[in-house]
Amino acid sequence: MWPRPDRGRSAKRRNSLTGQSSSQPLWEAVPRTTARIAEASAPGTEGSPLPSPLYRRYLKRKRRARLLVTASQLALLALLLALWEMVARLGWVDSMLTSSPSKLAGSFRTLAAEGTLWKHTWTTGLETIAGIAVSMIAGMAIAVLFWWWTYSAKVLEPYIVVLNALPKVALGPIFYIWLGDRYSVYGMAVAISLIVTIMMIESGFKELAKTKLKLMESFGATKLQMLRMVMLPASVPTLIAALKVNVGLTLVGVIMGEFLSSKAGLGYLIIYGGQVFQMDLVMVSVCMLALMSVVLYGLVNLLAKLLTRKYPVDR
Amino acid sequence: MEMGTPQIELIDASLSYFTPKQETEAIRDVRLTVRAGEFVGIVGPSGCGKSTLLSLISGMLKPTQGKVLIDGREVLGTSPQVGYMLQHDHLFEWRDVLSNVTVGAEIRRMDRNRARRSAMELLERYGLGGFAAHSPSQLSGGMRQRVALIRTLVAEPDILLLDEPFSALDFQTRLTLADEVHRIIREQGKTAVLVTHDIQEAIAMADRVMVMSRRPSTISKVYEIRLGDEAGEDPTPWRKRESPRFQAYFNDIWRELEAHVAKTG
Incomplete structure (x- = not known):
């Protein structure tokens, strides 16, 4: 479903024998092996x-x-x-x-001129980005905690399972009462995306623990060293995957939160338009929402590309 | 450490793995001594606890009974004196070759500049000097495994534990790399314990080959390998494979191993 990030395709084929001294009396085998590599890495028409x-x-x-x-x-x-x-x-x-495209265009112009549309889009965008940031940071912190202190993971496992299975939308009224109309949106967004984020990052960590950590252990590495030198850099692909899932889920959470309680944002605009039977308003808001999610996905893909170039991982 | 004095000693070491469902006795009452500068090969049927033995020596596992000594001191945890080379190279793709080979030194908080210098020296010496800034994905399997060996050496161990280091490689690379690794270890004057399921590899590389029995494993037989020239020179594994006595050792060890496999079917 996700376009696979192109992992440094250009960087991979930069192999050459420069600096490789050929005067090696010790080792006849070496030039042979390296020659094979150079051959293998210069395919096609390159050069x-x-x-x-x-x-x-x-x-x-x-x-x-x-x-x-x-x-x-x-x-x-x-x-x-x-x-x-x-x-x-x-x-x-x-x-x-x-409604109709021409009517949509008309109401888009009116709304844009009034500034209402931008204000609501901005609100929703900000809420989404904040929600993503909170879920990613909290999710990562909790996953690290679970890895570091396995006991906590075991104790909390059933709670995580229940929270994951629970339809988070049901918590809407609770968030509204506890957090008020503004912050309950964040509550909903984080509630929907956090658990999945934790689970994804945690399973990535578990996969890693079986392989590269054995090496770290053989050098007598501390947990902090393992985390810093292996777990975090090697988890970059998992983190990116989690981030992508997070964008979608957080958007669901934000819109749901706005439906339930908010006085601003595209979700509010959609619900309001529906209540006053203004289909133009509803459709313009939906289009704006679609546009915004595309932009968000684009940003995440860009970030993914940059990170993957810096932290390539072959598995 | 003087050549010939006992460096690694296992005194009636046993180890059992416990899981909620069962306990598995991996090795039982293993007694073995490896002298400083010696190259010991350990062969045995698969799943007989060869790797367990290395984990004990490295301090990653503690014996359930008995003792493991290095230079006469009991092993209580991983020590900078011991380098472990695993079956898979486990190179970090997000680091270049040079910063991969200094990983061990970094973990052990050794002097950074000194580690980099000795890393460069070793890379140059063993034909990887031009690849220091390359990423591991640009290297072949054999080169990667050589990088892994250098990573172990940069941490300056006296003892090298090799856990089937060639098993993931193709046959040709295996033979050439065995020569290289053998030479590196000899040159650096390290004590080495090689675990492998390849009898020929063990005979070609080691001074002594120990055969392990099935679980619960013990060392069932030890073979002194004498394939050197009359002059007492130490030939390469490749040359040893060509020796007429090579086949005789192979047959002996094969029969010994087969007896263990047959016993339990």
Whole structure:
């Protein structure tokens, strides 16, 4: 489902024999092995100045195939919008119920001009980012605690299982009463994403413990050294995966929180629009929400790429 | 440490693993002495507790009964004196080769500059000088395993424990790497204990080969390997494999091992 991060494809193929002294009376075997590596790591056309016509044709065909997909995606969008507009205009469906692209554009302009839309989007965005940060940091801290002090993991295991199984939405009224209309949104967001984050990071840690930690143990490493030198850097892929899941879940939590209690945010706008039967408002808010999640996913992917380049892990 | 004095001693060491379902007696009453500078090979049927033996010597496990001594002192935990080379190289992909080989020194809080210097020296010497800034993923299996050995050496142990270090490699790399590792260990004057299921590898590399029985394992037989030249020179494992007496040792040890495998089916 997630696009796999490209792990330093360019960095991997930088092998050369520079600096490799060939005068090695000790070891005849060494140059042989290294020569094999150099051979293996220079595949294809890298280094040769002109790609063969066949290869160029292959590249061209690939590019064309990619273009076709993009063009079709755009065409499909245009078609859907046109269809929607048409059925609304021709009165085949009640535009009170379905709204229409032109009406949406109109209310988007009005809302944007008033500033309401930006204000609510900003609120939701901020809540989401704060929610993600809190769940990631708390999730990691708790997972580290569970690894460090196995006893605590054993004691708390059934509680985690129950909390994971419980539909967190049911806690809405409690959060509202305890935290008020503003902070109950954060409560809901963290409640929905935290447990999964803990479980993902914890299982990543467990996987690691079986392999690289044995080496650390053989050197007599302390737990803190294990954490700093192995657990955290080697967990980067797990952390990224957790972060991606976290974005989706936190958004659910934030919108749910806003539905239940808030006086601001896109979730509030959607609920409000529904109550006053303003489909334009609902749909504009939904579109804005979709846009915002895409931006968030994009940011996370960017972060993932940067981190994976710095902490590559082969498993 | 003077050559020839006992460096590793196991005195009637036994170890059982406990799980809620059962207890497993891995090794029983193992008595063994490894002299300083000696290269000992341990072979045995799979799952006979060969690795357990190394874990005992390294201090990662404590014997349930009996004692493990290094230089006459009882082993109470991991010690800088002992280097453990595992079956898998466990290189850290997020570090380059140089900072991988200094991991042990870093953990042991040895002088950073000195560790880097000796690491560079060893890398140069063993044909990896040009790869210090490479990432482990750019190296072949044989090179990675050599990096792992250098990582162990940088921590300056007197004793090297080798737990099937070649088993993940292809045959060709195995043979050449066995030569290299043998030479490195001899040059550095280390005491070494090699655990392997490959009888030929053990004969080719070790001065003495010990055969372990099935669980609960003991050392059932010890073979002094004498494949040196008349001049008393120490030939490479490769040359030893070509010796006419090599096959005789192999047959003896094979029969000894087979007896253990047959006993329990």
